[in-house]
Amino acid sequence: MKSIWKESIHWSIFIAVITLVLAAIFSIVSTAFLSGVGWAIGMLVVLIIVLTGVFFDMIGVAATAASEKPFHAMAAKKVPGSFQAMLITRNADKVANFCADVIGDISGVVSGTAASAVVLQLTFSAGASDGSALQFTLNVIFTAVVAALTVGGKALGKTFAITKSTSIIFQVGRIFYVIEEKCKITLFKKKRKKDA
Template identity: 65%
Template sequence: MNSIFHKSLKWSTGIAVITLVLAAIFSVISTILLDGVAWAIGMIIVFLIVLVGVVFDIIGVAATAVDEVPFHAMASEKVKGSRQAIAICRNADRVANFCNDVIGDISGIISGTASATVILQLTLASGGDAAFEYIVSIIFTSVVAALTVGGKAFGKSFAIHFSTNIIFQVGRLIYLFEERLKFKDFFSNPAGNKLKRNTKRK
């Protein structure tokens, strides 16, 4: 019981620190990107931030819905990315927490802040009319919220039905990342020994 509590506390503390760092990085990047750009470009940036949140939400849901078994057959045939996919399956709770809660929530917060910046830019471009600002604020905020919620609703259904393909593609991407940066088994290592035993049985 104590070991479970300590592991949970350690993970929660670590993910809180990661969230703090990532939120700061994303905030700085979005501020730099939005600084001095036209409001139309600003809108595109906001929609891209929303898209990032939706994509990571899809990955998080797929990680919890996917079946690990198909990847063992791939691993026995040494298919690139299969080991990383198995590691994702075995750490589904942490993957979902990172993708859905960390990246998803950060994207939601940053998109809200970015929306306010775009609305201000649009208002200044139109001459600073208060009524215009009020109307634009309602419309743009509503559109961003609708795209976020609607995108995640569609994404969840998509993730559940195509979870195997999604996680396999994520595994391949991680494999390429490991190979390019020479981080051998950096992501798949948590399941290392157990994975090797299962692979040998196939």
């Protein structure tokens, strides 16, 4: 029991540090990018950030919903990506935490900040001043639309993730396989005979 808590604490500290670094990177990149573009491109950037959060949330849900058994059979037949998919389902709690909580929550925060920057650009392009009624109205509209797209997208993504969990995780496993085999980057420890 102590080892489970010890591992959980180590993971929590590790993921908190990763979140801090990723949130800073996402924020810097989005702010730098939005400062050099117009409001129309800014809206597109906000949409991409929202879709990124929805996509990773879907992977996190699929990881917890998928069964490990189909990947055992595929791994026995040496199907590329099946071993990685099996390890994803085996570590579903960590995968879901990273995808849904870290990337999903960061995307939510950054999309809100980016939406505020777009509202500011749109306000100034319309000739209104900061703190005007137009800015207030646009801010309410943008915040509501971003929230609706995020929640609605995640609801749709969750349904898709639960019904197609095996296919989704297998595709993610194939991506990891390509990264490991083609790019020579080790993502998983090689214990194929024992794990398969």
